[in-house]
Amino acid sequence: MKKKTVTLAAGATALAAAAGAVWWFTDTAPYPYDKRRLLDLPLPFLRAADIDRALDPADGERMLEIGPGTGLQSLHVAPQLGCQGRLDIVDIQQKMLDHVQKRAADAEISTIHGTRADATCMPFDAGTFDAVYLVTTLGEIGAPRESLTEFHRVLRPGGRLVVGEFFDRHWIPFGRLRSYADDCGFQLQERHGPTVAYLATFVRS
């Protein structure tokens, strides 16, 4: 009986390890549009209320979201910027941008503007935005340090940068983000959540 239990436990562990390995190695970047439904599930420590606390959106602000996916955060943040505000969204995949624009139109939100670009090189003037944010996206960008330099360029002095990360193959641990941010001219303001699921707010120097 004892031997059978040990064998079953070993089998379950091996299965879990195999499933974990499959998940890890099939987790590709950029995030496939075909798997988009999973993006609509809120993640612990990265829920709408957590985003609001970290980002603190205000009426009339112009914000930039990098890698909106299906728009889980965009559709929540844009209305908080009011009709004088504006949310630009940048994604490397046109299908993601089209998806968000369709959802925005259905929700009668007209202040979201999509641009297809790589986050490391964006067609915006220096100092354009009050805030830049990205959720479970930084680790997917091939050159995260270069993208932080680009976020610094497009933010106005004193503008906010909010980064959310969640454990997966492309996850950036908080310590590494902090080091990149220091190098690129951002001061940490606050961080919520453990290193495997956090939201961090920085201020641009």
Ligand SMILES: C[S@@+](CC[C@H](N)C(=O)[O-])C[C@H]1O[C@@H](n2cnc3c(N)ncnc32)[C@H](O)[C@@H]1O
């Ligand atoms: C995992 S999804 C996150 C979606 C959304 N932020 C969320 O939390 O549900 C990552 C998104 O980043 C985009 N992305 C990946 N690399 C990018 C890059 N270099 N520049 C711009 N967007 C990129 C992907 O196309 C995808 O829409």
